[in-house]
Amino acid sequence: xxxxxxxxxxxxxxxxxxxxxxxxxxxxxxxxxxxxxxxxxxxxxxxxxxxxxxxxxxxxxxxxxxxxxxxxxxxxxxxxxxxxxxxxxxxxxxxxxxxxxxxxxxxxxxxxxxxxxxxxxxxxxxxxxxxxxxxxxxxxxxxxxxxxxxxxxxxxxxxxxxxxxxxxxxxxxxxxxxxxxxxxxxxxxxxxxxxxxxxxxxxxxxxxxxxxxxxxxxxxxxxxxxxxxxxxxxxxxxxxxxxxxxxxxxxxxxxxxxxxxxxxxxxxxxxxxxxxxxxxxxxxxxxxxxxxxxxxxxxxxxxxxxxxxxxxxxxxxxxxxxxxxxxxxxxxxxxxxxxxxxxxxxxxxxxxxxxxxxxxxxxxxxxxxxxxxxxxxxxxxxxxxxxxxxxxxxxxxxxxxxxxxxxxxxxxxxxxxxxxxxxxxxxxxxxxxxxxxxxxxxxxxxxxxxxxxxxxxxxxxxxxxxxxxxxxxxxxxxxxxxxxxxxxxxxxxxxxxxxxxxxxxxxxxxxxx
Numbered sequence: 001x002x003x004x005x006x007x008x009x010x011x012x013x014x015x016x017x018x019x020x021x022x023x024x025x026x027x028x029x030x031x032x033x034x035x036x037x038x039x040x041x042x043x044x045x046x047x048x049x050x051x052x053x054x055x056x057x058x059x060x061x062x063x064x065x066x067x068x069x070x071x072x073x074x075x076x077x078x079x080x081x082x083x084x085x086x087x088x089x090x091x092x093x094x095x096x097x098x099x100x101x102x103x104x105x106x107x108x109x110x111x112x113x114x115x116x117x118x119x120x121x122x123x124x125x126x127x128x129x130x131x132x133x134x135x136x137x138x139x140x141x142x143x144x145x146x147x148x149x150x151x152x153x154x155x156x157x158x159x160x161x162x163x164x165x166x167x168x169x170x171x172x173x174x175x176x177x178x179x180x181x182x183x184x185x186x187x188x189x190x191x192x193x194x195x196x197x198x199x200x201x202x203x204x205x206x207x208x209x210x211x212x213x214x215x216x217x218x219x220x221x222x223x224x225x226x227x228x229x230x231x232x233x234x235x236x237x238x239x240x241x242x243x244x245x246x247x248x249x250x251x252x253x254x255x256x257x258x259x260x261x262x263x264x265x266x267x268x269x270x271x272x273x274x275x276x277x278x279x280x281x282x283x284x285x286x287x288x289x290x291x292x293x294x295x296x297x298x299x300x301x302x303x304x305x306x307x308x309x310x311x312x313x314x315x316x317x318x319x320x321x322x323x324x325x326x327x328x329x330x331x332x333x334x335x336x337x338x339x340x341x342x343x344x345x346x347x348x349x350x351x352x353x354x355x356x357x358x359x360x361x362x363x364x365x366x367x368x369x370x371x372x373x374x375x376x377x378x379x380x381x382x383x384x385x386x387x388x389x390x391x392x393x394x395x396x397x398x399x400x401x402x403x404x405x406x407x408x409x410x411x412x413x414x415x416x417x418x419x420x421x422x423x424x425x426x427x428x429x430x431x432x433x434x435x436x437x438x439x440x441x442x443x444x445x446x447x448x449x450x451x452x453x454x455x456x457x458x459x460x461x462x463x464x465x466x467x468x469x470x471x472x473x474x475x476x477x478x479x480x481x482x483x484x485x486x487x488x489x490x491x492x493x494x495x496x497x498x499x500x501x502x503x504x505x506x507x508x509x510x511x512x513x
Contacts, residue, residue, distance in 0.1 A: 011111070046133075061117050061120060122461075134158065199336055209360050210363050213297075216242060218255070249324050250324050270292065273490055302317075314371075366380060391465050397444050410428070417503050425481070440491075447462065466486050
């Protein structure tokens with residue numbers, strides 16, 4: 001497939017707000033694509049490089065190059081060139097990359113050049129593209145979008161599903177099923193303002209502790225255990241406690257969803273940063289375990305004894321989990337079978353209060369009837385925390401003054417728009433410790449797309465959790481609101497920018513004053 005086809009569709013998709021038109025454009029592209037082209041087409045349309053980011057910045061892209069008259073570059077030509085550029089290193093690598101980029105741009109037409117520059121600089125940001133691509137792929141192959149969506153959830157990769165469908169046709173969907181050893185994207189929760197609101201909305205439900213640890217998906221097949229994070233990374237070798245807990249359970253074949261947490265000397269939960277630091281520690285595993293032992297808490301069962309449980313109601317899945325795991329390995333919870341009964345709402349509120357007293361960050365209220373919606377922020381799970389928080393993307397940062405001189409400090413924060421771009425909501429430097437300032441200066445410098453001496457614009461990749469007191473109307477920002485008393489809670493290295501909160505989520509979180 002020619003790069004020109006992808007560049008043209010990218011421009012057309014970006015210029016239309018209509019979901020039906022986006023779907024039709026993508027369906028047309030997929031009908032023309034060969035199976036092996038699909039992974040590259042999807043990645044490029046979403047602004048992703050299979051090679052990752054490898055040191056091509058504006059200094060390399062700023063020189064103009066005479067464009068080609070006719071399109072001849074294929075997707076595989078581009079991929080080969082970028083793979084070679086990514087391998088360049090050592091002395092003189094910057095000049096060699098500049099020559100390589102110049103040669104690639106010289107083989108591209110004017111339209112293709114604009115697309116390539118945006119792709120290499122990180123400016124192609126159609127984060128919502130994957131959802132539209134699912135519908136376009138379904139239309140191209142002639143299968144229900146729900147079937148493609150489920151296959152993507154279970155495979156954890158849109159590109160793998162697309163390649164199979166374009167090569168094998170509709171029958172390829174049958175091969176995508178929940179498999180022990182192959183992680184699936186976890187179900188996520190939406191937000192609710194209060195426990196009462198969540199219980200009233202869901203009806204029969206369970207109220208569970210919301211633990212501030214590292215989400216894990218644990219697969220066991222006989223004596224073999226694999227532990228994956230919410231981003232599907234395999235961390236088995238770093239967490240022997242989780243492996244031991246899995247091997248002690250009453251079945252030798254399962255997939256469970258849970259959380260890794262740790263406790264201090266007083267029995268209070270350690271912070272997310274502590275747990276994430278333990279997982280990423282460079283210490284010997286034995287030494288890391290001695291410094292911070294981890295506990296495993298399971299809250300859902302996806303598969304047990306070769307029985308796929310994803311479509312079962314949550315109440316039945318929990319019964320399977322209770323049969324498999326002892327109480328000390330299951331999340332603390334109460335069930336509210338009928339919220340209309342006297343005292344039911346009060347019991348839920350009291351559980352929430354006691355959860356906060358134990359040092360946890362809130363609760364998740366889960367419908368007892370909801371299936372497990374892998375990879376989706378399902379309406380059957382509602383999280384309740386005592387303050388407003390959002391996961392936003394850092395768009396830029398300002399150089400600090402005084403004590404913060406030489407550090408990138410004031411963060412420009414953005415939420416995702418429907419078209420995958422990011423909408424700025426405000427700035428904050430509150431909540432940043434000296435260690436966080438040092439860390440974010442190093443990280444944001446790596447992501448820099450430009451520095452005017454005051455503001456450093458960065459690729460929108462770093463997600464940060466922000467607490468705030470509410471929304472305030474503002475004509476200064478494009479969404480018409482800004483965050484009141486915003487402060488940094490923590491970085492979210494476990495979250496890609498595509499999972500940051502949306503503008504709609506922000507506007508629905510509280511009424512602006």
